[in-house]
Structures are given as structure tokens and as C-alpha cells.
Amino acid sequence: MKRAFFIITLITIISGLYSYSILEKETGNFIGNLDPHSTAMGSAVGAGGFRLLDSMVNPANLTSLENGFGFQGTGGFLIDSDNRSLPMYNSFDAYSGDAVYASNVNTFADFAGGIYYKRAISDFELAASLQYRPQVSFKANYFEQVRNNWNSNDNGYPLKIAQNSIESKGGINAFAYQTAFKYKNIGSLGLEVAQLTGDSEMESSVIWTPEAQDIMNDTLNDTINTLEREFSGFRFKVGMNFHLSPRFDLSLSIAPDMKLDVTGDKDGVDVETAVFVYTKFDSMGTALDSLTYAQYIFPMNARIGFSYKPRNIMRTVMNCDVEYIKWSDTNPLYEDAINCFIGVEHILKNSIPFRFGFNYTTSYGLHEDSGFVFVNEITTPTFTAGTGFTFLEKFTFDISLEYSNRQYETLDLFMDNYYWRDGEYEDLWNLHYDENGNIDSPIIQDRGWENPDTVNETFINLKSAISFTW
Amino acid sequence: MxxxxxxxxxxxxxxxxxxxxxxxxxxxxxxxxxxxxxxxxxxxxxxxxxxxxxxxxxxxxxxxxxxxxxxxxxxxxxxxxISHFDEKDESAKRRDDIYYLIERLGSSEGLQEGMSDIWEDYLISPRNINKLAFSDILNFPNTSPLDVAAILNRVAVGDSISSYRDLRKSPGISYYGAKNLQHYVYYKEQPDVRDLYFDYQMKYNDSPYGDTEKEMYLESMIRYAYGSPAIKNKSYWGYFNMESDRASMMNKLRMRYKNQFKAGFIYETPKGSTPIFDSNSKTLFEDGKYYVGYENNLELLGDNFIKVYAGNFRATFGEGLVMENTDSYSPRKTGYGFNKRITGIIGDISRTQEYALRGIALDWKRNNMNAVFFLSSDKKDAVVYDSNENGELDDDDYILGYINMTNRFSNDELGEAETFFNEYAGNQNQVRIAPRLDALQEDIIGSHFEYSPFIGTHIGFTGYEARYDREFVVPEGDELKEILIADDYHFNKWKITDNEITNMYSTISDDYGDRDYRRVVGFDWRTVLNNTSIQGEYAELEKDGSLGKIGDDPSALLISSYTQYDNLYLLTIYRDYDLDFDNPYHRSFSESERYDDTVFEKLTYGLNNTLLNDMYNNSAQPSAEKGVYFETRYQFHTMLTLTKAYLDIWERKSDARRGVRAEVKLEFKPIHQLRFRIRHKHQVKRYDDEMERGKSQADETELKFITYLSNYDKLQLGYIYARVLQPPYLSILSNPAEPGAADMAQAQTLTDGDMIYLDYTHNFNKNLKVIGAFAMWYANGASFWDFEDIELDFDHSDRGFKTWLNIHSRIANNVYLSLKYKYKQFLTRELEFRDYNEIPEEGEYYFQRVEREENIVRLQLDWKF
Known part of the structure; x- marks a missing residue:
């Protein structure tokens, strides 16, 4: 929907759920890192993890923890600001910029935790941990109103025509068991086995307003699309750290691709047969292959990184990771991507750490228009900073702030002709006519890729954690 | 006992x-x-x-x-x-000592374009001041010819400079000259530094396209196909989905053994291009730049200094009239102080792409002679037009000129976009001119010979011949307009300033027939008399005259004099460049770049192909102008300094428009920690004719207060007020936009705007610095340049604000990281224009949020090992 001068939409939603962008409402948002210590350092933690949840990135990081028993609990609070705009045109009908038509702001909270035990035996150090954490989030919210451009109902047109929303809930959680050992000061090897379970529910709806129903004599039918799925499966990850010198550590971690078992239905159709997206066409445009909603795959992921500890008047650590994600595992339309992470920790006076970092990651958006599938590659740069302190001797508190912004083009979430129905619903609109009696405005038609939306999303993510070692 | x-x-x-x-x-x-x-x-x-x-x-x-x-x-x-113990090697220690200088060089790298690498090498491995040639010393930053003559005059009489204190005693040397030089040279014994060095640098920058470039890409390519749908991909911006263009990334690696063997490689993926991960070895070397070089003193029948470079190299001679191959243009490039040019041959891994030279170069200095030979063979991007009128842009078509493209779309991509636009455009508006990648094979042979009869005086000769595999032809008369301009409705926008286009170089002419080359020759000179240095360069582009005869071909002349006292210098520059002196490697002093005010700049919306706007946007050649420029600096008192004042009076050759520009910067320093600076700029274009409607006047005043706190922390507060008096825009105030067609009274337009900014630098210690800044403006049509730590930003539009944070971290003695985040938001004037254009017709629109937001991350990592 949204044609320049007849629709106005809203606004601001505050929800109490952990959520991401509706861009990933079907595929979910893969959660890469939960520890605020390393998050503050750009999530570059392959080789320099000193908190329990850093082993999520590389299980070998477990051996960097202090001997004994310990735990970590972490909580995240995130604000996602989603501004959707449509293209504007100048008097030459040339695109000249975008105007925001809908703003959504969602806030979220999330939690994870784990325990570990580590001890030294002869030349070996052995560690094991149990963690419970979110692995994928499907939670996303979107809300917009379809309005006439008339400011009252006195003229017989409904002020508000319909209310559109997308509500997506659920996630895949991991119950992970990790073990790692370190030999002398040479290197360490870690393994993670994670049991993944979860569910997701998504509802996309267009609800006509009572005012619109009045005009149309209650003939308008609401549309509600649903997708409900349950997920289960396992995922493995192997990680290695090589202690090349007191100043330099190298790491490598690999997680093979893993297909989850998925049950559920899409609008009453079993997800095994409900097509999510067509992925292959012949020259006549006939679909040859497709992905169903039941095909849910974690892509193969390999990460190499280093940690450098130079001599510096402030104790300093610099971490740098490069991650390869084989996105083509999940969807043949995607290309594999390389993500980069870099972070620094300086210990300032009075042992106060100052951490900052940067990363850029690649994700994909899928759009279907008239039987054709479009794939958007979207890069997201993220700026991070954070600090922490120790209290009661054995407790450590870390806090981090991430700021990301991404911009991409996408198709209208709810196409305009739905509210016009090729003229069938013209009574809903405040129309203008030219001298020949033809409708001059608004011209209500779907916007395809010729006139896509521009989405500007900003994520502010505040994470904090308490760690304890006994 | x-x-x-x-x-x-x-x-x-x-x-x-x-x-x-x-x-x-x-x-x-x-x-x-x-x-x-x-x-x-x-x-x-x-x-x-x-x-x-x-x-x-x-x-x-x-x-x-x-x-x-x-x-x-x-x-x-x-x-x-505690024993005295330090594990650092001498090189590391030296780097530690001069870190502030390296940082300063890095911060001005954008202005110096590749020179800071050379200077940094000499900071780490200084050269013997008693064995340097004139040009070697002059190539160091901020040294004047008079400083160099003062040093060489001492060395020539058998004296040798033994220390910095001794250097300061050289008669005629300036305080700043000696001070700037001190870290680049050694006096008696070479510092015990390492021989082998590697420098790696990575830059990630996701700054958006500049406003001018963005407007170029946004302009519709099918605007005259009335009734065509309002779709986003009618422009290059929409067609290529440039909103989602990737950030630019640069990887650079340099290697140096002593100051003798040098090698370098750079691979830059500008905004919107394929990242390095997707490159293969072929594209790495085709699109990357690299060099290997050797420099040394050779005892071969006397003292010889030899430089040999293979790969990409920079060649700069004299005042840059004949040859200075860089893509970047900087106005008022005097060749002094911060506007220095390094003359001679150096390896080139700068971001210069279009005017890069690739081949082999030899620089030989012996006694009082210097000879340089260079060969280059490279493909260049060029503007191609459908000269054979077969409806296609193919290899048989003529070339209009070189073009430095903002985004180097591939030829296939450009061709596909043009086909798409043509489908809508109708017969009369088909794309008939467009830039093409690597459209032109350019083979250059060039040389420079210099003879110095005595210290401070030389005469040099420079020349090059560029051979092409395709013809440069600038059509004449209306044919040129028909090719460049989309619709004859806009033919009346063709002005006398467009002479710069009609006077572009053609390889085919009625005067000299058909040739496949361009030749430029010239001579330069310098002489030092007491405390004054006089130098200059004269160059000619061979057209229908004789190569050996002066005055029968388009020419360019620059003469300058520089007088130096302890607390004062005076610089005078006279330049005179002919309109048809179209030398693509010309980079000498000027007020504006070539094609300023032509249809390439002013008529983007009316060009057959909006990408031609890049001819102006990224023009590196100076505009054809004649004028005189004065510059001075004077320290009245330790508390009061005229840091810079200049006056430029010039005439633009294309339309004889005269302009004057003056700027004065004054600093008052009551105590060391407090500084007040005032800057005022005044510029009038067409000052000679009060009645001329094209007259415009701009004034800008800046007040700045700086206080230095403890630990080198700094707080800076500034205010800028700008005021522009300009001619009325008939196209906005009345239609049609033709002289005399105004249907309402016209008046001059006064716009004034102001900006306030605040920034704070906090040094946690010598290894960690954080700079935070905030600025807001109400430009109201005016615009401001704002220096942001290590880069310039251009702020205009209606109202806006920005804030940025830059963290400079010295991870280790040889690893540096700089991370900057900037958020900028400003209102566009789109609403006003929409209102003016009565869109929507009812005057009701709901899109109040038409501000633009920019989130910019800039990351730089330097590793020196």
C-alpha cells in the first residue's frame, strides 16, 4: 500500500519481546554472540574469549576461563527502529528521494546463561560447560495503518481504511554441552553439541476498520495468514586455539551445515508441501525447484581469527576474525558471504576497560513479485563499545552497546491494489477526477520493483552480563 | 691514596x-x-x-x-x-619518537594523495642532509627553495651540517624550513635503523556518495518521454539500486629495503564495486596498482643517483603544466607549504586510477644534471559517442575525452542500462553518448631533462607524447550540442562558458589532418636570488603549430616568486592558460577545475547522459584562466599571527568573467593554552560589471575558540556565518527560462546561513585518543566545508546536524587503529520543490519525514612491520 497522498501510516509500537527485523521473519535471525565482553569488541572473539558464552563462537575458548566452577548470565535489550519510505518523484517524474510512510520501533529483552567447570590435570586443562541460550529469533513486529488523506469522516470516506500487522514470535533455543581441553600452553580443542528446539508463529493480517466496513456494507473480508512451525535438531561445532606465542593466538572454528526437523503448517497446509520460495525456473518461467517451509538449514560456518596482546602502557588486546558463511546451504539463491570482525580492549587507569570494535555482516532478503524471486544482499556495519568491572572479588560485570544501521530496498509488505481491488472498492477512497471525468488521483496500483520501498533500520543493542568464578 | x-x-x-x-x-x-x-x-x-x-x-x-x-x-x-632496559629496536624507538609526525602525515593524506607514504619512509629512514640534491630536499614537506639553497650553499663550499643546531645556523634558512626538515634527515651518522620494512594499511569507509554525485545518478534518463511511468529505475540510481551499494575498501601493502628497494601494491574497491574477496588474480592486477623500484647512489664514473620504477609510477615536473598524473584536483595548489608537489618519479599506489601511469620510468641525477625517461601503456576510461550514427556505442565510435567515473560500472552494465532507458525514451532521446571503461589504449613516452648551472638555478625541459588507438573528435557547432544535450529545448542553456568543451583536443582537424597522438612540451626554470626564488613553467600542446616553435600552439604559463623573511613570506603567482590547452595531465595552480559552469556541471538534468556530469565532478584539470595570486604569512608578535592571507584576481578564459577571492586568517594567542582564530573569505565573480546579472558575491566569516587543556586535550568551539548574493534563478521564478521571458520582476537572491560546532579531544594517554564532535547548521541554501579530524565534510541543505566520534588507538608500537562513527541528519529541500512544482496538485502531502540520514563508519588499520 502507500500511495503518496492518500495513505498515512503509523507509528510507534513498543513491545516487550525480543525481536528483530521482519526481513528475517521466515528465516529467523541467527544470533552470533551473546557475551557483552566480546560484543563490545566487535564480536571478534574467535581467539580471545575470556567469558563463558564466548565459547558459543569457538568452544575451545572454554580453556581460557579460570580453573574452578563458574557461571555467566547475560541479558540483552535491543531497540529496532524500522523506517519504511516510498520513492518520491519530481516534476519530470524522476525519482528524487524517499519519504518515510511508516515507522516502527520495537524493544526487546533476552536472556542466556551457562555454567562451567575447569581443572588442570598434569599437562592438560579440561573444561566442560552447559549453556542455555537463544540461537535463532523469529520475533518481529510490524504495524501500519491505511488511511485516506481526508481529515474527517464527514465527507463519507473512512478516515482509516485498514490496519496491517505482522506478528512473529518464537525462536530456536540451544541447550548446548561443550567440552574442551588444552595441552600445556600449545593449544586447545573444543567441541560443542547443541540440542536445538523451538517454535515460531507468524501472523500477517489486514483487518478492515469498522468505518470501512460501514461504507462497504460489511462485505469486506479480513485476511489473516499464519505460519506455525516447530523445530528440532542438533548442531555440532569444533574449535581450536593455537597459542603461538605469549602475544599471539590463532583460532579456527567450524560448524557444518545442519538441517532441522520442522513440523507445522502454513495457512492450514503442511509445511512439508507449502512452498516458501521457488529457487529454479526454466526458460519459460516454469518453476522447477523450490524450498518449502519445512526446509530449515543452519549454514556451514567457518571462522578464523587471531588475538594479539602487544606491550602497551594500557594493557591491550586486539582481536580480529574473518567468518565464512556458506549461505548457499540454506538457499541456492544466496551467495556465500564473508563477515569481518575487529575489536580492541584497553585497560585504562584503575583497571577500567575500554572496549570498542566494528564488524560488518552480510544477510539476505527474499522477495517474490509476479512469480519472480529477487534476492537482496544486505551488509550491516556495526559499531560497538563497552566496559566492565569486577566486584566482590569473584564477580565480573560487563556491558556493551552495539549500533547498527542498514538500508535496503524491498517490496511493499502489503500491496496497494488490495484496498482498491481494481476499482471494486473505489467507494473507500476520496477520488479526484479530471475534466473528462476520469479518475485523476489517487492511482492505486501495486508497486513492483520499479518503485520499491526503501527500508532504513537501526539497531541499538545493550547487553550486560554477570560472570562468576569460584 | x-x-x-x-x-x-x-x-x-x-x-x-x-x-x-x-x-x-x-x-x-x-x-x-x-x-x-x-x-x-x-x-x-x-x-x-x-x-x-x-x-x-x-x-x-x-x-x-x-x-x-x-x-x-x-x-x-x-x-x-631497575636497570635501564628497552627491548625496542632503534626503528621502533624512532617511530615512537616521531609518532606525532606520522599521525599528522596520515591526517593530511587525503590532501597529499600518496605523498605521505614517501615522507613517512624518510621519517623512519632519514637521509644524509649533506648528500642530497636540490629537488630531494625540496620534496620534503614545508621546505622552500630558499631553505634548500641555504643548505646546499653551505655544503657546496665544503662545509657540512653536523646537527640540527648547525642546520639552523645556515644563512638564509627559515625557522619553519629547518624545523620541518629536522626529522627527515641525519647529519653525521645514520640512525641505526632496520633495513627491511613492510607497511600494511586497510581502510573501510561507508560514506555515502557526495551530494553532487548522487544528484547525477538520481537524474532521470528518460525524462523527455512524457507520460512514461514514474518508476525508480528510470535513473542510474534506481536502475543499479545504488542505495545498497557496498562500502569502499582499500588494502595497501608496501615493502622497502633501506631507501633503495621499494615495492607496493594497492587494491581499492570504491563504493559500489566488487569486494576484494570476489576478485581473482587477474582482476587483482588489472584493477589494482603496484610497483617495484630501485633508488641508489651509484659510483659509476662519478656520483650518480638512479631511480628505476616499474609498474605504476607518479611523474611530476615543474609546476605541473606538462605532467602531474593524479586524479585529484585541489584548488590553489601553489606548490608550497601544504600544497606541495613531489617532483620527479615515485612509485604510485595512490587512489589515482584514470590518470595512473603504468610502465617503466628512469630518473638519473648526475652532478648538476637530471634526466628522466618514462614509458606508460594503460587503458583509460573515456566518453564515447555514436559518431557513426549506427545507434550503438561501439569500438568504431569517436571519443570525446577522458572521464574519471565516480562509480566504474562495467561496460556490460552500462550497455544494459542504456538499452533499458532507450526502450522508454523514444527515438529522439536515445542514449548516444556514454562513458566506457578502458575504452582507450593510451601509450605514453615522455622525458624530462634538467640542468642546474649553479645552486638554486635550473632550467628543465619536459615533454610527452600519448598515442591512442582511437580518435578524439569534438564535433563542431550544433552537432556537439545535439550529442551532449538531450532535448533541443535546452539548447539555449549552451553558454559561452561551454567553450571549454568545444576547445577540447581532437586528433582529427581540418588544420592538421588525422593523427593518433597528443604531444605536450614545455620548459621550467628556477633561480634563487638572495631571499627570493623565482620559478615558472611554460608549456604548449601541439596542434597546428610546430613542436619546436614557441607561441604557435595553445599554451600555458605560470610564473611565481617566493620571498622569505624570518616571520614573513610573500608568494606571488601569475598564470595564463589557453582555453584550448587541453592537456589531461595538467595540474597546476587554478581557482577552479575544468568544465566549471559548463553544461557538464549546470545542465545535468538536460544532458543526453547524466553520467557526463562526472566530466566536471571529477575533473582534475585546471580551468583555463589568467590571473595573479598573492599569499602571505606574518607573525606580528608571538601573540598575534596572520596565519595566512591571500588574494586572487583572475579571469576565466571561456567567458572572460573576472573574479576576485580573498581570505584572511588571524590568530590571537594571549597565552599558549588559549587561541582565538578569525577567518574571513570574500569572493566576487564578475566583479567587473555591476550590471551583469551573473554577478555573485559570497562572504564567509568563521570565529573559532580553542583551548588546550592538560595532557594535550583540546576543546574547540566555532561559528561560521556565510552569506551569498547571487543572481535570480529564472528557471525557478518564471517560465520559460529564457532571457527576457520573465513575467515577473527579478531581483538578486540573498541567502545566508550559519553553523556552530564543538569538538573535544581527549587523550587518555599517548596511545589512546578520542575525539567527539557536534555541529548543527541552518544553511538556507548556503554551504560549509567542515574539517572533521582527518577528513573534510561538506554540509549544506536546509537544516541539519551531525555528530561523530573518532577513536584513535595505538594498539602497539607498530599497529594503529582508527575507528570513526558519524551520524548526520538533514532536511532536504524536496518539500519546497514539490510545493513549487505543485505536486501533489491539491497541495496536500503527508510526508513530513523527508530528511536524510547518514550513518557512516570509517575504519583504518595500519600495521608496520
Whole structure:
């Protein structure tokens, strides 16, 4: 929907759920890192993890923890600001910029935790941990109103025509068991086995307003699309750290691709047969292959990184990771991507750490228009900073702030002709006519890729954690 | 004797006691644990402090270790000693000492374009001041010809400069000249530095396209196909989905063995292009730049200094009239101070792409002679038009000129986009001119010969011939307009300033027939008389005249004089460039770049292909102009300095428009920590004709207050007020936009705007610096340049604000990281224009949020090893 001068939409939603962008409402948002210590350092933690949840990135990081028993609990609070705009045109009908038509702001909270035990035996150090954490989030919210451009109902047109929303809930959680050992000061090897379970529910709806129903004599039918799925499966990850010198550590971690078992239905159709997206066409445009909603795959992921500890008047650590994600595992339309992470920790006076970092990651958006599938590659740069302190001797508190912004083009979430129905619903609109009696405005038609939306999303993510070692 | 014996015994006793103490800078972890009355943790912390923080300079540093309290320190005091110990090698130490200079060079890299690398090499491995040639010393930053002559005059009489203090005593050398030079040279003994160096640099920058470039891409390519749908991909911006263009990334690696063997490689993926990960070895070398070079003194029948470079190289001679191959244009490039040019041959891994030279170059200096030969063979991007009128842009078509493209779309991509636009455009608006990648094979042979009869004086000759595999032809008369301009409705926008286009170089002419080359020759000179240096260059582009005859071809002339006193300098530059002196490698002093005010700049919306706007946007050649420029600096008093004042009076050749521009910067420093700066700029274009409607006047005043706090922290507060008086825009105020067609009274338009900014620099210590800034403006049509730490930003539009944070971290002695985040938001004037254009017709629109937001991250990592 949204044609320049007849629709106005809203606004601001505050929800109490952990959520991401509706861009990933079907595929979910893969959660890469939960520890605020390393998050503050750009999530570059392959080789320099000193908190329990850093082993999520590389299980070998477990051996960097202090001997004994310990735990970590972490909580995240995130604000996602989603501004959707449509293209504007100048008097030459040339695109000249975008105007925001809908703003959504969602806030979220999330939690994870784990325990570990580590001890030294002869030349070996052995560690094991149990963690419970979110692995994928499907939670996303979107809300917009379809309005006439008339400011009252006195003229017989409904002020508000319909209310559109997308509500997506659920996630895949991991119950992970990790073990790692370190030999002398040479290197360490870690393994993670994670049991993944979860569910997701998504509802996309267009609800006509009572005012619109009045005009149309209650003939308008609401549309509600649903997708409900349950997920289960396992995922493995192997990680290695090589202690090349007191100043330099190298790491490598690999997680093979893993297909989850998925049950559920899409609008009453079993997800095994409900097509999510067509992925292959012949020259006549006939679909040859497709992905169903039941095909849910974690892509193969390999990460190499280093940690450098130079001599510096402030104790300093610099971490740098490069991650390869084989996105083509999940969807043949995607290309594999390389993500980069870099972070620094300086210990300032009075042992106060100052951490900052940067990363850029690649994700994909899928759009279907008239039987054709479009794939958007979207890069997201993220700026991070954070600090922490120790209290009661054995407790450590870390806090981090991430700021990301991404911009991409996408198709209208709810196409305009739905509210016009090729003229069938013209009574809903405040129309203008030219001298020949033809409708001059608004011209209500779907916007395809010729006139896509521009989405500007900003994520502010505040994470904090308490760690304890006994 | 007894006394002597007693002292000897005492010394031995002290030594023996001292020897018994544990030296914290050499003690092992095991010794710390076993030989001192401290816990194992404390021993480990002391060891870690030494390993990860710093060697001990004082025993009191132990208190910086968390586990060492005062009681433990008192306990350790009699048991430990601190020896002078530093593991850093001399190179690392030197880098440590001059880090602030390296940082300063890095911050001005954008202006110097590749030169900072050369200067940094000499900072680390300085050169012997007593063995340098004139041009070698002059190539160091901020040295004047008079400083160089002062040094060489001493060396020539057998004297040698033995120290910085001695250097300062050289008659005629300026305080700033000597001070700037001191770290780039050595006097007696070469510092004991390493021989082999590697420098790696990575830059990630996701700054958006500049406003001018963005507007170019946004302009519709099918605007005259009335009734065509309003779709986003009618423009290059929409067609290529440039909103989602990737950030630019640069990777650069340099290697140097002493100052003799040098090699470098750069691969830059500008905004919107394929990242390095997707490159293969072929594209890496085709699109990357690289060089290997050798420089050395050779004792071969006397003293010879030889430089040989293969790969990409920079060639700069004289005042840049004949040859200075860079893509970047900077106005008022005087060749002095911060606007210096490094003359001669150097390896080139700058971001220059279009005017890069690739081949081999030899620079040979012997006694008072210098000879340079260079060969280059490279493909260049060019503007191609459908000269054979077959409806396609193919290899048989003529070339209009070189073009430095903002986004180097591939030829296939451009072709597909043009086909798409043509489908809508209708017959009369088909794309008939467009840039093409690597459309032109350019083979250059060039040389420079210089003879110096005595110190400070030389005469040089430079020339090059560029051979092409395609013809440059600038159509004549209306044919040119028909090719460049989309619709004859806009033919009346073709103005006299477009002479710069009609006077572009053609290889085919009625005067000289058909040729496949361009030749430019010239000579330059310099002489130093007392405290004045006079220099200049004259060049000709061969057209229908004779190569050896002066005055029968399009020419360019620049003469300058520089007079230097202790607290004062005076610089005067006279230049005169012919309109048809179209030398693509011309980079000398000018007020504006070529094609300023032509249809390439002003008529983007009316061009057949909006991408031609890049001819102006990225033009590196100076505009054809004639004028005189004065510049001075004077320190009235230690508290009051005229930091820079200049006056330029010039005439643009294309339309004889005269302009004057003056700027004065004054600094008042009542105490060292407090500085007040005032800057005023005044510019009038067409000052000679009060009645001319094209007259415009701009004034800008800036007040700045700076206070230096402890630990080099700095707080800066500034205010800028700009005022522009310009001619009325008939196209906005009335239609049609034709002279005399105004249907309402016209008046001059006054716009004024202001900006306030605040920035704060906090040094946590010498290795960590954070700079935060905030600025807001109400430009109201005016615009401001704002210097943001290490880069310039251009702020205009209606109202806006920005804030940025830059973290400079010195990770280790040889690893530097800089991370900048900027958020900028401003209102566009789109609403007003929409209102003017009566869109929507009812005057009702709901899109109040038409501001633009920019989130910019800039990351730079330097690793020197």
C-alpha cells in the first residue's frame, strides 16, 4: 500500500519481546554472540574469549576461563527502529528521494546463561560447560495503518481504511554441552553439541476498520495468514586455539551445515508441501525447484581469527576474525558471504576497560513479485563499545552497546491494489477526477520493483552480563 | 691514596649490593616467585606488567599493579633495582619518537594523495642532509627553495651540517624550513635503523556518495518521454539500486629495503564495486596498482643517483603544466607549504586510477644534471559517442575525452542500462553518448631533462607524447550540442562558458589532418636570488603549430616568486592558460577545475547522459584562466599571527568573467593554552560589471575558540556565518527560462546561513585518543566545508546536524587503529520543490519525514612491520 497522498501510516509500537527485523521473519535471525565482553569488541572473539558464552563462537575458548566452577548470565535489550519510505518523484517524474510512510520501533529483552567447570590435570586443562541460550529469533513486529488523506469522516470516506500487522514470535533455543581441553600452553580443542528446539508463529493480517466496513456494507473480508512451525535438531561445532606465542593466538572454528526437523503448517497446509520460495525456473518461467517451509538449514560456518596482546602502557588486546558463511546451504539463491570482525580492549587507569570494535555482516532478503524471486544482499556495519568491572572479588560485570544501521530496498509488505481491488472498492477512497471525468488521483496500483520501498533500520543493542568464578 | 682506596671499596660495595638486588627489568618469572617475599599472583602480575604494559622506569610503577599495595612496595624497595632496559629496536624507538609526525602525515593524506607514504619512509629512514640534491630536499614537506639553497650553499663550499643546531645556523634558512626538515634527515651518522620494512594499511569507509554525485545518478534518463511511468529505475540510481551499494575498501601493502628497494601494491574497491574477496588474480592486477623500484647512489664514473620504477609510477615536473598524473584536483595548489608537489618519479599506489601511469620510468641525477625517461601503456576510461550514427556505442565510435567515473560500472552494465532507458525514451532521446571503461589504449613516452648551472638555478625541459588507438573528435557547432544535450529545448542553456568543451583536443582537424597522438612540451626554470626564488613553467600542446616553435600552439604559463623573511613570506603567482590547452595531465595552480559552469556541471538534468556530469565532478584539470595570486604569512608578535592571507584576481578564459577571492586568517594567542582564530573569505565573480546579472558575491566569516587543556586535550568551539548574493534563478521564478521571458520582476537572491560546532579531544594517554564532535547548521541554501579530524565534510541543505566520534588507538608500537562513527541528519529541500512544482496538485502531502540520514563508519588499520 502507500500511495503518496492518500495513505498515512503509523507509528510507534513498543513491545516487550525480543525481536528483530521482519526481513528475517521466515528465516529467523541467527544470533552470533551473546557475551557483552566480546560484543563490545566487535564480536571478534574467535581467539580471545575470556567469558563463558564466548565459547558459543569457538568452544575451545572454554580453556581460557579460570580453573574452578563458574557461571555467566547475560541479558540483552535491543531497540529496532524500522523506517519504511516510498520513492518520491519530481516534476519530470524522476525519482528524487524517499519519504518515510511508516515507522516502527520495537524493544526487546533476552536472556542466556551457562555454567562451567575447569581443572588442570598434569599437562592438560579440561573444561566442560552447559549453556542455555537463544540461537535463532523469529520475533518481529510490524504495524501500519491505511488511511485516506481526508481529515474527517464527514465527507463519507473512512478516515482509516485498514490496519496491517505482522506478528512473529518464537525462536530456536540451544541447550548446548561443550567440552574442551588444552595441552600445556600449545593449544586447545573444543567441541560443542547443541540440542536445538523451538517454535515460531507468524501472523500477517489486514483487518478492515469498522468505518470501512460501514461504507462497504460489511462485505469486506479480513485476511489473516499464519505460519506455525516447530523445530528440532542438533548442531555440532569444533574449535581450536593455537597459542603461538605469549602475544599471539590463532583460532579456527567450524560448524557444518545442519538441517532441522520442522513440523507445522502454513495457512492450514503442511509445511512439508507449502512452498516458501521457488529457487529454479526454466526458460519459460516454469518453476522447477523450490524450498518449502519445512526446509530449515543452519549454514556451514567457518571462522578464523587471531588475538594479539602487544606491550602497551594500557594493557591491550586486539582481536580480529574473518567468518565464512556458506549461505548457499540454506538457499541456492544466496551467495556465500564473508563477515569481518575487529575489536580492541584497553585497560585504562584503575583497571577500567575500554572496549570498542566494528564488524560488518552480510544477510539476505527474499522477495517474490509476479512469480519472480529477487534476492537482496544486505551488509550491516556495526559499531560497538563497552566496559566492565569486577566486584566482590569473584564477580565480573560487563556491558556493551552495539549500533547498527542498514538500508535496503524491498517490496511493499502489503500491496496497494488490495484496498482498491481494481476499482471494486473505489467507494473507500476520496477520488479526484479530471475534466473528462476520469479518475485523476489517487492511482492505486501495486508497486513492483520499479518503485520499491526503501527500508532504513537501526539497531541499538545493550547487553550486560554477570560472570562468576569460584 | 687512602682516600682513593676507600672510594674504590665503597663503589665495589655498592656494586655488590646492587648486584644482589633483583633487577625487575630482567628477572625471570621463576626468580620473581622464588626470590622475593611476594605471593605467586603478585609475581605473575609483576611479570605480566613488564611483558604486556611496560618495562620499569621507576620502582614506583609497581603501584600501578593492582595486587601490589604500598606495604608490598615498601617491602620490595630494598630488594629490587631497575636497570635501564628497552627491548625496542632503534626503528621502533624512532617511530615512537616521531609518532606525532606520522599521525599528522596520515591526517593530511587525503590532501597529499600518496605523498605521505614517501615522507613517512624518510621519517623512519632519514637521509644524509649533506648528500642530497636540490629537488630531494625540496620534496620534503614545508621546505622552500630558499631553505634548500641555504643548505646546499653551505655544503657546496665544503662545509657540512653536523646537527640540527648547525642546520639552523645556515644563512638564509627559515625557522619553519629547518624545523620541518629536522626529522627527515641525519647529519653525521645514520640512525641505526632496520633495513627491511613492510607497511600494511586497510581502510573501510561507508560514506555515502557526495551530494553532487548522487544528484547525477538520481537524474532521470528518460525524462523527455512524457507520460512514461514514474518508476525508480528510470535513473542510474534506481536502475543499479545504488542505495545498497557496498562500502569502499582499500588494502595497501608496501615493502622497502633501506631507501633503495621499494615495492607496493594497492587494491581499492570504491563504493559500489566488487569486494576484494570476489576478485581473482587477474582482476587483482588489472584493477589494482603496484610497483617495484630501485633508488641508489651509484659510483659509476662519478656520483650518480638512479631511480628505476616499474609498474605504476607518479611523474611530476615543474609546476605541473606538462605532467602531474593524479586524479585529484585541489584548488590553489601553489606548490608550497601544504600544497606541495613531489617532483620527479615515485612509485604510485595512490587512489589515482584514470590518470595512473603504468610502465617503466628512469630518473638519473648526475652532478648538476637530471634526466628522466618514462614509458606508460594503460587503458583509460573515456566518453564515447555514436559518431557513426549506427545507434550503438561501439569500438568504431569517436571519443570525446577522458572521464574519471565516480562509480566504474562495467561496460556490460552500462550497455544494459542504456538499452533499458532507450526502450522508454523514444527515438529522439536515445542514449548516444556514454562513458566506457578502458575504452582507450593510451601509450605514453615522455622525458624530462634538467640542468642546474649553479645552486638554486635550473632550467628543465619536459615533454610527452600519448598515442591512442582511437580518435578524439569534438564535433563542431550544433552537432556537439545535439550529442551532449538531450532535448533541443535546452539548447539555449549552451553558454559561452561551454567553450571549454568545444576547445577540447581532437586528433582529427581540418588544420592538421588525422593523427593518433597528443604531444605536450614545455620548459621550467628556477633561480634563487638572495631571499627570493623565482620559478615558472611554460608549456604548449601541439596542434597546428610546430613542436619546436614557441607561441604557435595553445599554451600555458605560470610564473611565481617566493620571498622569505624570518616571520614573513610573500608568494606571488601569475598564470595564463589557453582555453584550448587541453592537456589531461595538467595540474597546476587554478581557482577552479575544468568544465566549471559548463553544461557538464549546470545542465545535468538536460544532458543526453547524466553520467557526463562526472566530466566536471571529477575533473582534475585546471580551468583555463589568467590571473595573479598573492599569499602571505606574518607573525606580528608571538601573540598575534596572520596565519595566512591571500588574494586572487583572475579571469576565466571561456567567458572572460573576472573574479576576485580573498581570505584572511588571524590568530590571537594571549597565552599558549588559549587561541582565538578569525577567518574571513570574500569572493566576487564578475566583479567587473555591476550590471551583469551573473554577478555573485559570497562572504564567509568563521570565529573559532580553542583551548588546550592538560595532557594535550583540546576543546574547540566555532561559528561560521556565510552569506551569498547571487543572481535570480529564472528557471525557478518564471517560465520559460529564457532571457527576457520573465513575467515577473527579478531581483538578486540573498541567502545566508550559519553553523556552530564543538569538538573535544581527549587523550587518555599517548596511545589512546578520542575525539567527539557536534555541529548543527541552518544553511538556507548556503554551504560549509567542515574539517572533521582527518577528513573534510561538506554540509549544506536546509537544516541539519551531525555528530561523530573518532577513536584513535595505538594498539602497539607498530599497529594503529582508527575507528570513526558519524551520524548526520538533514532536511532536504524536496518539500519546497514539490510545493513549487505543485505536486501533489491539491497541495496536500503527508510526508513530513523527508530528511536524510547518514550513518557512516570509517575504519583504518595500519600495521608496520
Amino acid at each position: 687512602k682516600k682513593l682506596l676507600f672510594i674504590s671499596l665503597l663503589i665495589m660495595l655498592i656494586i655488590s649490593i646492587a648486584k644482589a638486588k633483583i633487577d625487575l627489568n630482567t628477572v625471570t618469572l621463576h626468580e620473581l616467585k622464588t626470590q622475593l617475599p611476594i605471593t605467586e599472583k603478585q609475581a605473575g602480575d609483576i611479570y605480566d606488567y613488564r611483558f604486556y604494559n611496560s618495562f620499569f622506569q621507576s620502582i614506583y610503577q609497581l603501584r600501578e599493579i593492582k595486587s601490589i599495595d604500598q606495604k608490598t612496595l615498601n617491602l620490595l624497595k630494598p630488594l629490587v633495582s
